[in-house]
Amino acid sequence: MSADAPTDFASRHRAAVADRGRLCVGIDPHPGLLDAWGLTDDVDGLRRFAEIAVAALAPVAASIKPQVALFERFGSAGFAVLEQTIAGIGAGGSLVVADAKRGDIGSTMDAYASAWLRDGSPLCSDSVTVSPYLGFGSLDPAVRAAQDSGRGVFVLARTSNPEGAALQTAHADGSSVAQAIVDAAAETNRTGPSAVGLVVGATRAHGLDLGAVGGPILAPGVGAQGGTAADVAAIFAGVHEWVLPAVSREILRHGPDRTALSDAVARMRDDIESHLRG
Numbered sequence: 214m215s216a217d218a219p220t221d222f223a224s225r226h227r228a229a230v231a232d233r234g235r236l237c238v239g240i241d242p243h244p245g246l247l248d249a250w251g252l253t254d255d256v257d258g259l260r261r262f263a264e265i266a267v268a269a270l271a272p273v274a275a276s277i278k279p280q281v282a283l284f285e286r287f288g289s290a291g292f293a294v295l296e297q298t299i300a301g302i303g304a305g306g307s308l309v310v311a312d313a314k315r316g317d318i319g320s321t322m323d324a325y326a327s328a329w330l331r332d333g334s335p336l337c338s339d340s341v342t343v344s345p346y347l348g349f350g351s352l353d354p355a356v357r358a359a360q361d362s363g364r365g366v367f368v369l370a371r372t373s374n375p376e377g378a379a380l381q382t383a384h385a386d387g388s389s390v391a392q393a394i395v396d397a398a399a400e401t402n403r404t405g406p407s408a409v410g411l412v413v414g415a416t417r418a419h420g421l422d423l424g425a426v427g428g429p430i431l432a433p434g435v436g437a438q439g440g441t442a443a444d445v446a447a448i449f450a451g452v453h454e455w456v457l458p459a460v461s462r463e464i465l466r467h468g469p470d471r472t473a474l475s476d477a478v479a480r481m482r483d484d485i486e487s488h489l490r491g
């Protein structure tokens with residue numbers, strides 16, 4: 214790294230967590246949540262939902278994860294709201310995890326890297342979720358863009374949904390598919406700026422050796438999917454310094470009242486911190 218290279222993503226993540234605690238709050242504007250917040254299931258409702266969520270969450274959460282699919286369902290107007298949401302999260306002091314789960318051949322992956330990780334793009338975020346199932350090496354353009362800019366990628370390794378197990382726990386060359394992804398992430402972080410995080414669900418034991426990863430581990434599945442703070446502590450024993458639990462519906466159900474939303478963040482964060490320290 215040159216002297217003027219940006220701070221790497223892992224360091225930025227650690228600073229955010231030291232300041233605000235280990236929690237990534239999702240902005241997932243599901244139709245049912247729009248309704249529960251008294252909003253219409255259209256782009257006006259989406260915009261209002263996102264504005265309220267950003268105002269309540271961005272000043273308090275270490276990271277915020279907009280679920281891209283729930284903006285994308287409104288087409289270009291939804292993407293315009295997503296752009297405003299990403300800008301608002303950054304202005305509020307949270308790191309943005311764009312949950313877009315992108316993955317393609319390398320040449321196309323380069324375009325995804327430009328969209329989500331390069332300066333000047335209206336969707337540019339601090340990090341983006343990516344799928345390694347076209348081969349870990351296909352992610353290289355995104356990894357390089359992240360390394361060059363102090364941004365990050367979160368690579369799906371062992372997802373929180375039950376359907377993931379058949380593929381991710383399959384064995385090849387003496388290792389599970391998920392472990393091979395973890396090892397590739399660890400090697401990438403060992404040999405360059407630490408820009409690669411993992412997605413490992415907090416819903417069940419993963420059976421992975423995560424000790425060498427050297428980057429944040431985004432752990433969705435707490436709350437609506439059944440995972441608890443105690444599960445996070447148990448499932449991620451040995452890597453507590455890196456785990457970043459991700460919670461969407463369990464926080465958002467407290468809206469639209471902003472104080473209730475930010476109080477829910479504080480309760481969840483404190484519950485997780487007390488289990489991880491205990």
Ligand SMILES: O=c1ccn([C@@H]2O[C@H](COP(=O)(O)O)[C@@H](O)[C@H]2O)c(=O)[nH]1
Nearest residue numbers: 280372373374414433437438460461462
């Ligand atoms: O393995 C994964 C990867 C991503 N997700 C995403 O996280 C949130 C979870 O929402 P909850 O309301 O807290 O259940 C959602 O955006 C998923 O797409 C995941 O759940 N599992």
